[in-house]
Amino acid sequence: MHARLYGPAVSLIVCLALCTATVTARAEARLNAHFKISMVGVSIGQLTWVVDLTAGSYTTSANGKASGALSVLVNGEGRVATRGVIDGDRLRPTFFSSNVTEDGEVAGLQMTFENGGVKTLRMDAPPKKDDRIPVSEADRRGVSDPLSAMLIVAPPGEQNAPLPSNCDRVLAVFDGQRRYDLILSFKRVDNMKVAQGYAGPVLVCAVMLKPIAGYRADSMLVKYVGGQRDMEIWFAPIAGSSVIAPARLVMPTLIGTLEIAADRFEVVALKPASPAVSPGTPLPPASPPAPSGPPK
Secondary structure: OOEOOOHHHHHHHHOOOOOOOOOOOOOOEEEEEEEEEEEOOEEEEEEEEEEEEEOOEEEEEEEEEEOOOOOOOEOEEEEEEEEEEEEOOEEEEEEEEEEEEEOOEEEEEEEEEEOOEEEEEEEOOOOOOOOEOOOOOHHHEOOEOHHHHOOEEOOOOHHHOOOHHHHOEEEEEEOOOOEEEEEEEEEEEEEEEOOEEOEEEEEEEEEEEEEEEOOEOOOHHHHHHHOOOOEEEEEEEOOOOOEEEEEEEEEEEOOEEEEEEEEEEEEEEOOOOOOOOOOOOOOOOOOOOOOOOOOO
């Protein structure tokens, strides 16, 4: 998915869960989600998102496409993927890649992370030389990729109720070209029924975009979206874990409301891998040899 003019819209789109208080983020579960993208109520695209949570690690990928007369802000197709480790109450990426196609041109990039910052960044094509605010080395520290940032470790309260405090955070995001913060704050607890899968309470967070680097300083569009306080992300729980993920995004734009809403949000249990044999563990007795045939 690619934003022709507005990069963070892509990250929010691409980057768009019932659990008990005793379940941790290290459960083994897979989220299969499908989203419809619409502008002022008119369908302009779709995307799929898969998240695998295993013991101490995660992988996630999303791919989608948007086109049509109203797809001015979001137009093109692409795939993004990331993997990382689950470290306490955080998901820390170790690798991120994206491949985007727009107007027949393919652009790809790969990033590796270490100690919460970008270690390496490789782009298939050199960045365009224009009047964008440069991304400094400091901007690449203490950041997450767009997909990992949207997966939040947020244990529920009593009777699995969403906790308002889980909204109160700042998501520092770097997508390989743009650096920005998503400032979340509690708005309300709502209910959502997805056509396939989840039905129940969701945590609705207000979102404010704070552009930092990688943008044109005089972009009126970035200034407009950056000043908006009406953006919302609806988070639903990934069953069997304490991780929540976006099930709906609402974003005002210059031409109307952009909405990305799940019509599928299903969670299945992953079969755990067989445990490795610990050093010193006696091996099972060997099977007796098969009887040999009669001598010839």
